[in-house]
């Protein structure tokens with residue numbers, strides 16, 4: 001029985017690393033997969049992890065029919081044993097339906113990886129459709145942490161270290177950007193609600209208002 005699996009987690013929780021590991025373990029046993037990605041930080045047609053590993057992938061551009069692509073590979077004499085999709089939050093809902101068809105009609109396992117919610121805590125359309133259709137939704141074992149030490153559950157977008165709540169849903173970026181660039185920071189829900197990033201929390205702790213009063 002084949003499955004559509006959605007591995008979801010915050011940014012920086014090891015999703016791309018796991019995608020690469022799943023692909024590696026299968027190819028080490030002679031299996032062949034199709035790897036899709038969309039808007040990876042490393043560039044078009046790349047699946048990259050912060051651990052430094054990167055592999056070639058098919059860019060799942062807007063309008064690419066993922067089911068038709070896999071069928072075309074098989075029709076051309078290629079072998080497909082499984083499908084991996086990274087940055088799956090960026091897929092259109094139709095493309096997720098096409099992946100479900102790959103599972104049901106071609107009887108292939110499809111492993112998808114992505115963040116569920118955007119910087120405003122709203123579901124990405126692709127992630128919403130995955131949660132609706134997936135046979136299994138799996139959380140990553142290596143949890144990312146908020147600056148306070150709690151488990152990070154949400155993704156904040158930052159400019160100069162300050163959390164912003166206006167802007168386009170999709171802005172490709174990373175968690176370790178220079179302060180003057182648009183960046184991201186993972187936070188627990190409490191600190192996402194309070195818009196308290198590590199930079200603003202650090203600044204507040206240094207503020208004279210909250211410094212302990214010393215006698216004399």
Ligand SMILES: Nc1ncnc2c1ncn2[C@@H]1O[C@H](COP(=O)(O)OP(=O)(O)O)[C@@H](O)[C@H]1O
Nearest residue numbers: 010011012013014015016017018049050051142
């Ligand atoms: N220098 C490092 N040493 C060990 N682990 C690292 C290092 N840099 C990044 N990582 C690990 O890589 C994870 C991010 O991996 P990645 O697959 O790129 O995440 P995601 O795809 O979820 O954004 C981090 O959570 C951390 O566990």
Ligand SMILES: Cc1cn([C@H]2C[C@H](O)[C@@H](COP(=O)(O)O)O2)c(=O)[nH]c1=O
Nearest residue numbers: 010011012118119155169170171172173
């Ligand atoms: C929260 C949020 C993120 N993004 C972008 C930023 C990155 O390019 C990817 C997530 O990649 P990762 O491998 O999980 O780190 O998504 C975005 O476009 N909009 C957002 O709201």
